[in-house]
Structure formats: C-alpha cells, structure tokens
Amino acid sequence: MSMSLACKLIARAAGRERVTPGEIVTCQVDLAMFHDSSGPRRLAPMLQQLGAAIWDKSKVVLVMDHYVPERNEDARRIVRIAREWAREQDLPHVYDSIGICHVVVPQHGHIRPGMFCVGGDSHSPTGGAFGAYMFGIGATEMLGVVTTGELWVQVPQTIRMRWDQRLPPGVSAKDMMLAMIGRFGMNGGRYQAVEYAGEAVRELAMPERMTLANMSAELGAQVGLVAPDEVTQEWLEAHGAPGVDFAPWSSDEGSADEEHGFDASALAPxxxxxxxxxxxxxxxxxxxxxxxxxxxxxxxxxxxxxxxxxxxxxxxxxxxxxxxxxxxxxxxxxxxxxxxxxxxxxxxxxxxxxxxxxxxxxxxxxxxxxxxxxxxxxxxxxxxxxxxxxxxxxxxxxxxxxxxxxxxxxxxxxxxxxx
Incomplete structure (x- = not known):
C-alpha cells in the first residue's frame, strides 16, 4: 500500500515500517523549539516542581524573539527568565535577538528532511518546508516532550494542494496561501496534513516554501509539507547541514486522501x-x-x-x-x-x-x-x-x-x- 509523506515521517519517528491515518502512535522527538514567550517562563517552574530534567539538551532550541527588544518591565522580566534559565541549563542552542524563531532555527541547520519536530508556537509548521514533520504544541505537551523526548500523535490524513503551471510576475507564495485560505476557510486543513505540490511549488525558493508551510496554521492544518528536493538540499548545504538525503521523503503516487488542483498562472495578487x-x-x-x-x-x-x-x-x-x-x-x-x-x-x-x-x-x-x-x-x-x-x-x-x-x-x- 502507498504511503503519504506525512505517514512516512511519522512511521520513522515511531520506529514502524508503516502507519495508516487514524492510528495513534508514540513518536521520538528529534527537535523541540520554543521561544521567550512560550518556553522558560512556563516550563521552568513545572520542571522544578517535578524535579525533572531535560531529556536531551542537544535537541532543544531556545529563541528570544517575541519580547525583544524589551520595551517595558514585563518584557524585561520575561526575557530575563529565559536568559537565566538558558544559562542554568547550559543549553547549547540559544539564539538571542537575532530574528524570528521560524526563520532562525532552519537558518542554523536544525531542521532537515525526515525529522519529527515540535515547537512552542502555532507557526511551527514552517519546518514542513524542509520535508520534516513539525507542528505547534502547548506548554503542557512541551513539558512531556522535554522530559521524555516522546509525544503521541494521531496519524493524519493528507490533503494535497497541487499547483500547476508557474506563478506570474508580482505573485508569490503568500498569494497562494491567501487564495487557499479564502477558498477553504481557516478550518480547511481540518487539523490534518496538507501537502503542497506541483510545478509552481517546485519552482519556489526555500523562503517561499517556508511561507506555505508556515501559514498552514491559518489553513487549520496540523502540518504543512513540501517534499524536499535539490532546492532543499542546496539551501541546507548553505546553512550548515550538508549531505542531506532527500530521496526517501516524498509521497507515493495515489497516497493523498484528498486532492485539490489550482492553476498558478491564473492567480492574481x-x-x-x-x-x-x-x-x-x-x-x-x-x-x-x-x-x-x-x-x-x-x-x-x-x-x-x-x-x-x-x-x-x-x-x-x-x-x-x-x-x-x-x-x-x-x-x-x-x-x-x-x-x-x-x-x-x-x-x-x-x-x-x-x-x-x-x-x-x-x-x-x-x-x-x-x-x-x-x-x-x-x-x-x-x-x-x-x-x-x-x-x-x-x-x-x-x-x-x-x-x-x-x-x-x-x-x-x-x-x-x-x-
């Protein structure tokens, strides 16, 4: 039986040969990302109360991006908590005031095809642009992840958005997303996996693919995926992740549970x-x-x-x-x-x-x-x-x-x- 990219990614994380939509499986987490707003100020007291430790500090990334630069005392307090906790935990991957987490994390080579990742932010599906299964979770779920390195997930169905032809000048991935959200609504993804495919998607540069995956949140999907290819490989090589094998990470023919087609050449801004x-x-x-x-x-x-x-x-x-x-x-x-x-x-x-x-x-x-x-x-x-x-x-x-x-x-x- 054929498997979608989403199923293949979850199967790998669950240590299974195959999974099918609807199954509930436990996955090993390759990366947990959170920022100054979603992370230490919520996680630190819970970890202390439990007397628990981080399962693998090399798989945790903290980014200060929401409350910086600090504009008031509340912001200074929140950022101070994050910085002090990062020092106490001796976290190896901390990015302070150099940009937004969904951009900074992949730019430092942390997200690669085949990975299973979670983030303490609703726009964490950005990682799907690289052929990784990445989605946002709340503080309680993140507590479980950082103490065990595991998370259960229900295997989603795959909704395939196929964009044929090429985008005209002056039209971008943001226009593609707004068109899809306008057509299907903010629950159009039904908390399933949305995969973007077709000639127009293959022609997009990585930053544009990141926009598609990112705004899968506004479409109501759990994850937004783009199958990795030479464009992905070249971008990752330039960002500290050379030698990535993207070959295993694509959907089998006919594996989508639902498919919608669009003509990119006819899309207006x-x-x-x-x-x-x-x-x-x-x-x-x-x-x-x-x-x-x-x-x-x-x-x-x-x-x-x-x-x-x-x-x-x-x-x-x-x-x-x-x-x-x-x-x-x-x-x-x-x-x-x-x-x-x-x-x-x-x-x-x-x-x-x-x-x-x-x-x-x-x-x-x-x-x-x-x-x-x-x-x-x-x-x-x-x-x-x-x-x-x-x-x-x-x-x-x-x-x-x-x-x-x-x-x-x-x-x-x-x-x-x-x-």
Missing part, C-alpha cells in the same frame, strides 16, 4: 480584509482603499525573498505622503544579505523605516498600530486587536502588494506598478 485571513480575494477587489501604514515584517513576510520583492516595486519610487512604511527583516541573516545586495538601501531610499528583527507588531508585543488606522501588512494574521486597538483595520497581502500600496497610498495591485 491576493488581499485579506479585516478581521480574518479567510476574507481573501483579488487585490483589485480592494483597490483604492486608503491606508495610513504599510508593514513588511514577520516570518511570513520579511524573509530575504520578501525584501527582494518589495525592492522590485520600490526601486526608484517613494512612499506616498501620509503613509508610513515599516520594515522588520525576519532575521539578521536576511537583513545582512539584503544590505549586501543593496535591497535595504532601495527600501530606505523609498522612505522605509527599519525596525528590529523580531516578532514585533505581528505578535502584538511592544509596538502596535494606532486606533482607527488602516494598515496593509505582510503578516499572517489580522485578527481584531492583534496589532493595535480593536478599531485598527489590518489587511493582509504579499510584500509585493504591501510595497505597491505604500507607493499608491491605497491598496494597489503590484502588477500595475511593476508594469
């Missing part, structure tokens, strides 16, 4: 209206909506590829009067490479204000937008009250569309600017 990523439709449907701020940030919208997209639009242009363009690169690595390529200079010349590489406004910590402001953002979520007061209206879009809208002073189709 997408925008999601307040207050849900599911309120998505072609950018032209929202054209002319005045904005006061444009934000290029977060793990879904400010990786190196996103910064390049924005520069394509902004080169030789200026942000419209009365509009603030804020840019928070997803990691220091992405920021530094964008600086070397001249990408950040293009953004600055256009009038962009650079912000620290952290979760920032997207996570609702520290900075936020003002009451009654209308914002277009490359983030993953636009829930009421998340990025400002309840009256703040946030539209979601790709970095292309955010940049084009910043220039126009209103929501705009980036293809018109690029043309």
């Amino acid at each position: 997408q925008v999601a209206a307040p207050f849900s990523p599911a309120n998505a439709g072609p950018a032209g449907d929202f054209a002319g909506t005045a904005i006061q701020a444009a934000y290029i940030g977060a793990c879904t919208g400010a990786k190196l590829q996103d910064l390049r997209f924005a520069a394509e639009v902004l080169r030789g242009r200026r942000v419209a009067r009365g509009v603030r363009l804020l840019v928070a690169p997803a990691s220091h690595e992405d920021r530094d490479e964008a600086e070397r390529e001249g990408v950040l200079e293009v953004l600055r010349q256009a009038g962009a204000q650079m912000l620290p590489s952290a979760c920032g406004v997207c996570a609702g910590y520290g900075d936020s937008f003002a009451a009654d402001e209308t914002v277009i953002s490359s983030t993953a979520r636009n829930f009421k009250g998340r990025m400002g007061p309840p009256s703040t209206r946030v539209y979601l879009a790709s970095a292309y569309t955010v940049a084009a809208s910043a220039v126009a002073g209103c929501i705009a189709d980036p293809r018109e600017v690029l043309a």
Whole structure:
C-alpha cells in the first residue's frame, strides 16, 4: 500500500515500517523549539516542581524573539527568565535577538528532511518546508516532550494542494496561501496534513516554501509539507547541514486522501480584509482603499525573498505622503544579505523605516498600530486587536502588494506598478 509523506515521517519517528491515518502512535522527538514567550517562563517552574530534567539538551532550541527588544518591565522580566534559565541549563542552542524563531532555527541547520519536530508556537509548521514533520504544541505537551523526548500523535490524513503551471510576475507564495485560505476557510486543513505540490511549488525558493508551510496554521492544518528536493538540499548545504538525503521523503503516487488542483498562472495578487485571513480575494477587489501604514515584517513576510520583492516595486519610487512604511527583516541573516545586495538601501531610499528583527507588531508585543488606522501588512494574521486597538483595520497581502500600496497610498495591485 502507498504511503503519504506525512505517514512516512511519522512511521520513522515511531520506529514502524508503516502507519495508516487514524492510528495513534508514540513518536521520538528529534527537535523541540520554543521561544521567550512560550518556553522558560512556563516550563521552568513545572520542571522544578517535578524535579525533572531535560531529556536531551542537544535537541532543544531556545529563541528570544517575541519580547525583544524589551520595551517595558514585563518584557524585561520575561526575557530575563529565559536568559537565566538558558544559562542554568547550559543549553547549547540559544539564539538571542537575532530574528524570528521560524526563520532562525532552519537558518542554523536544525531542521532537515525526515525529522519529527515540535515547537512552542502555532507557526511551527514552517519546518514542513524542509520535508520534516513539525507542528505547534502547548506548554503542557512541551513539558512531556522535554522530559521524555516522546509525544503521541494521531496519524493524519493528507490533503494535497497541487499547483500547476508557474506563478506570474508580482505573485508569490503568500498569494497562494491567501487564495487557499479564502477558498477553504481557516478550518480547511481540518487539523490534518496538507501537502503542497506541483510545478509552481517546485519552482519556489526555500523562503517561499517556508511561507506555505508556515501559514498552514491559518489553513487549520496540523502540518504543512513540501517534499524536499535539490532546492532543499542546496539551501541546507548553505546553512550548515550538508549531505542531506532527500530521496526517501516524498509521497507515493495515489497516497493523498484528498486532492485539490489550482492553476498558478491564473492567480492574481491576493488581499485579506479585516478581521480574518479567510476574507481573501483579488487585490483589485480592494483597490483604492486608503491606508495610513504599510508593514513588511514577520516570518511570513520579511524573509530575504520578501525584501527582494518589495525592492522590485520600490526601486526608484517613494512612499506616498501620509503613509508610513515599516520594515522588520525576519532575521539578521536576511537583513545582512539584503544590505549586501543593496535591497535595504532601495527600501530606505523609498522612505522605509527599519525596525528590529523580531516578532514585533505581528505578535502584538511592544509596538502596535494606532486606533482607527488602516494598515496593509505582510503578516499572517489580522485578527481584531492583534496589532493595535480593536478599531485598527489590518489587511493582509504579499510584500509585493504591501510595497505597491505604500507607493499608491491605497491598496494597489503590484502588477500595475511593476508594469
């Protein structure tokens, strides 16, 4: 019988030759990731109460990204707890204030094809872009993982999203995701495994595949998977994980429980209206909506590829009067490479204000937008009250569309600017 990629990954972690959807199995965890918000301040007291120790410190990664830079006493307290606990535990993999966990962790070679990983954050499915089974869990489940190295999971069904043809200029993985969420809703993944396939997916660079896997959370999936290939291998070799064998990690023909097809060549830039990523439709449907701020940030919208997209639009242009363009690169690595390529200079010349590489406004910590402001953002979520007061209206879009809208002073189709 054929097996999906999700089944193969779980079978390996469970020490089984095969598994079938619906089974409940116990898996050995290869990596546990958490950040300053989800990790030590919750785990440390529980571990102390139990008198328990971490099962394997080499398999734990801690990232400080949510409450940094510290803007108030509460943030300073939370980050101090994380830093002190990391020193006490002598953790070997700690990344402090250098970017967002979902970008920093793979950039340091921690996620590779075939792994079974968990993260203390809902966007942990990002790891699926590398052919790893990775999903978010809560603090109680994480306590079990860090003390035993094990976690039970119910083997999911696989929903295959096949994207044929190639994306046109000005259209990106963010548009693909918003289109799928708009079509199927935020429970369209039914907490199963969603696998992205087809020519358009194979043509995507790794940062774009990471966006697909990441926003599987907004689609309601447990994991979002892309079968690894030469693109994956080349990216990992450049990030400290050479010699990766991707051959075993692909779905067998006919193994998907459900399949949906899309024509990538016909996809228009997408925008999601307040207050849900599911309120998505072609950018032209929202054209002319005045904005006061444009934000290029977060793990879904400010990786190196996103910064390049924005520069394509902004080169030789200026942000419209009365509009603030804020840019928070997803990691220091992405920021530094964008600086070397001249990408950040293009953004600055256009009038962009650079912000620290952290979760920032997207996570609702520290900075936020003002009451009654209308914002277009490359983030993953636009829930009421998340990025400002309840009256703040946030539209979601790709970095292309955010940049084009910043220039126009209103929501705009980036293809018109690029043309």
